Amino acid sequence: MTVPTALIAEDEPLLAQALRSELAAAWPALQVVATVGDGLSAVRESLRLLPQVLFLDIRMPGLDGLGAAAELADQWPVAEAPIPQLVFVTAYDEYAARAFDAQAIDYVLKPVQPARLQRTVARLQQALSVRPSAAAPNDVAASTLAQWRQLLAAAGRAPSTGAAGNAAPPLKFIAASDAGSAGTTVRMVPVEEIQYFEAADKYVRVLTPGNEYLIRTPLKQLLPQLDAQAFWQVHRAVVVRSDSVESVHRDDMGKTHLMLRGRAEKIPVSRLYAHLFRAM
Amino acid sequence: MTIRWYDAARHYLQVVAFCSAVAVLTNLIWPLKGYLAQLGYSLSVGTLTWLVMEFGRYLVPERHCHRASDGGRGWPHGWRGLALTAAAIGLGFIGGGRIGDFFWGYGLVSSTRDNNISLAITIVAGAIASFYFHTRGRAAALVALKNAAERDASEAKLRLLETQLEPHMLFNTLANLRVLITTDPPRAVAMLDRLNSYLRVTLAGSRVVAHPLSAEFERLSDYLELMSVRMGERLRYRIDAPDDLRRVPVPPLLLQPLVENSIRHGLEPKVEGGLITVRARRQGAQLIIEVLDTGVGLADADPGDGDGVGVGVGVGSGFGIAQVRERLTTVYGDVASLRLSTRAGGGTAAVLTLPLPDTDTSP
Numbered sequence: 195m196t197v198p199t200a201l202i203a204e205d206e207p208l209l210a211q212a213l214r215s216e217l218a219a220a221w222p223a224l225q226v227v228a229t230v231g232d233g234l235s236a237v238r239e240s241l242r243l244l245p246q247v248l249f250l251d252i253r254m255p256g257l258d259g260l261g262a263a264a265e266l267a268d269q270w271p272v273a274e275a276p277i278p279q280l281v282f283v284t285a286y287d288e289y290a291a292r293a294f295d296a297q298a299i300d301y302v303l304k305p306v307q308p309a310r311l312q313r314t315v316a317r318l319q320q321a322l323s324v325r326p327s328a329a330a331p332n333d334v335a336a337s338t339l340a341q342w343r344q345l346l347a348a349a350g351r352a353p354s355t356g357a358a359g360n361a362a363p364p365l366k367f368i369a370a371s372d373a374g375s376a377g378t379t380v381r382m383v384p385v386e387e388i389q390y391f392e393a394a395d396k397y398v399r400v401l402t403p404g405n406e407y408l409i410r411t412p413l414k415q416l417l418p419q420l421d422a423q424a425f426w427q428v429h430r431a432v433v434v435r436s437d438s439v440e441s442v443h444r445d446d447m448g449k450t451h452l453m454l455r456g457r458a459e460k461i462p463v464s465r466l467y468a469h470l471f472r473a474m
Numbered sequence: 475m476t477i478r479w480y481d482a483a484r485h486y487l488q489v490v491a492f493c494s495a496v497a498v499l500t501n502l503i504w505p506l507k508g509y510l511a512q513l514g515y516s517l518s519v520g521t522l523t524w525l526v527m528e529f530g531r532y533l534v535p536e537r538h539c540h541r542a543s544d545g546g547r548g549w550p551h552g553w554r555g556l557a558l559t560a561a562a563i564g565l566g567f568i569g570g571g572r573i574g575d576f577f578w579g580y581g582l583v584s585s586t587r588d589n590n591i592s593l594a595i596t597i598v599a600g601a602i603a604s605f606y607f608h609t610r611g612r613a614a615a616l617v618a619l620k621n622a623a624e625r626d627a628s629e630a631k632l633r634l635l636e637t638q639l640e641p642h643m644l645f646n647t648l649a650n651l652r653v654l655i656t657t658d659p660p661r662a663v664a665m666l667d668r669l670n671s672y673l674r675v676t677l678a679g680s681r682v683v684a685h686p687l688s689a690e691f692e693r694l695s696d697y698l699e700l701m702s703v704r705m706g707e708r709l710r711y712r713i714d715a716p717d718d719l720r721r722v723p724v725p726p727l728l729l730q731p732l733v734e735n736s737i738r739h740g741l742e743p744k745v746e747g748g749l750i751t752v753r754a755r756r757q758g759a760q761l762i763i764e765v766l767d768t769g770v771g772l773a774d775a776d777p778g779d780g781d782g783v784g785v786g787v788g789v790g791s792g793f794g795i796a797q798v799r800e801r802l803t804t805v806y807g808d809v810a811s812l813r814l815s816t817r818a819g820g821g822t823a824a825v826l827t828l829p830l831p832d833t834d835t836s837p
Contacts, residue, residue: 207706214652256745305649
């Protein structure tokens with residue numbers, strides 16, 4: 195039986211210290227292997243130390259907790275260590291806290307409340323105890339990833355679309371500028387012609403069989419306005435039209451990519467979304 | 475378009491009272507014809523005149539009308555209003571006379587001279603009544619305007635208080651305080667004292683017009699100290715006011731939104747944090763106050779809390795800046811200014827230029 199290990203990512207030093215000491219009281223066996231103050235350090239240290247539990251603050255400088263989790267989901271060396279248990283840390287007046295409460299998702303509240311933390315610890319202990327004896331490691335990994343997906347979806351949904359649901363009908367056209375026109379010409383691109391969207395720096399590229407356009411609306415805001423049956427998010431930065439997918443490939447490293455009809459480029463698929471393309 | 479029947483009925487009651495008074499006057503001129511008949515004539519003329527005025531204005535397109543105090547259709551502007559009054563009086567005189575003749579049989583007005591007198595009476599009475607309603611409407615509109623202005627002022631005050639006392643900042647400070655109470659009681663007490671003086675000034679600040687620059691800088695240092703307990707090493711700050719400017723009066727907590735922006739949009743997104751410098755200097759007859767940071771700068775700053783994980787009560791940077799500008803205009807007119815720019819070495823500079831009061835420019 196190994197010693198359970200954890201990493202804390204929290205940008206406010208006093209609150210990190212508080213979480214650490216409350217955890218020491220609630221779970222004396224837990225060894226906190228690193229405490230970091232930003233998302234990039236969280237990714238780097240997690241990949242180096244491979245802890246079993248991650249406590250990630252949602253609001254952090256550099257890369258936020260959601261970005262760090264998405265990054266870790268893709269880069270985690272599954273052959274070396276199982277995907278860790280993920281717990282988000284958030285203050286009560288932040289949007290994510292309300293989203294978690296609404297969906298009965300466990301999280302750590304700032305300031306830490308011992309009774310609540312005790313419940314989180316009990317759940318984590320239970321989850322970790324299932325792991326070593328698992329006959330089918332892939333199933334465990336799949337269920338852990340499903341939890342990560344659920345957490346990221348709840349925390350990442352824009353507040354405006356959270357409560358109202360999908361009231362507006364899906365978009366029929368995307369008003370985009372030509373990739374070369376410097377915004378002087380706006381084209382109404384029919385949604386059914388679009389093969390995929392790719393986030394690039396400050397823009398989102400919109401790709402059709404013959405053309406490329408640019409829009410400024412972030413993917414996160416665009417996604418709720420698209421028909422969820424027709425468009426799938428396959429990566430943090432990519433949304434594809436599901437019926438333009440021609441083939442799905444897995445390489446030796448366990449990474450997945452897509453080929454689209456009539457296109458030569460490989461589309462990366464995040465581990466978080468690879469479940470969409472399992473063979474039937 | 476909705477016709478306000480209650481108002482119309484109220485107006486008509488006043489018209490009836492006025493017509494009764496006019497009938498008393500005509501009864502003095504033509505004593506032989508009896509008060510009831512005179513009242514009948516007077517009411518016929520008055521009612522018709524009132525009907526044309528009350529409902530005739532709905533025929534004038536809305537863009538040519540005043541807005542009534544309660545949002546309803548007001549009286550038409552300019553010549554349209556005069557034309558409507560004239561039409562109403564003319565129609566009232568001719569039509570009302572006919573109706574009177576029909577009900578009371580004999581011609582009340584028998585000679586040209588009588589006819590002229592009664593036309594004069596109708597015009598004068600009509601003008602007096604129109605003037606009365608016009609003045610009343612105007613007074614009501616002014617009262618409504620004043621009420622709206624008062625409401626706006628108290629709303630602005632409330633919004634100001636909300637930006638100065640941001641809930642997220644308060645909760646976070648309390649969360650940190652909670653940790654310090656067990657781990658470092660002396661520091662907890664010091665932080666509590668800072669919070670205390672910060673809260674006192676913030677809550678009183680919406681009522682005080684001005685306080686000395688030294689007090690303004692002390693409150694900023696309270697705020698920055700609270701934030702630096704939260705952010706630890708990532709927030710460093712320097713506050714610098716020359717002695718001869720310490721007593722210059724400034725609007726309370728004018729600078730806080732600028733410092734808040736520097737923290738939220740400058741230092742918070744930056745992993746290594748940075749330095750905030752607040753300093754004042756004299757330039758001729760002007761006071762220059764600068765809030766400088768070494769954060770991510772204007773161009774790279776997060777355009778708002780649109781990422782879904784922002785604070786619950788979002789008060790974007792745009793509002794903070796707009797609010798500072800609004801206060802400058804209210805207090806100083808157009809002689810004060812606020813300029814934001816990206817600094818050469820990275821980070822943002824907010825530069826306030828205020829007029830120095832005369833007594834201080836020649837010490």
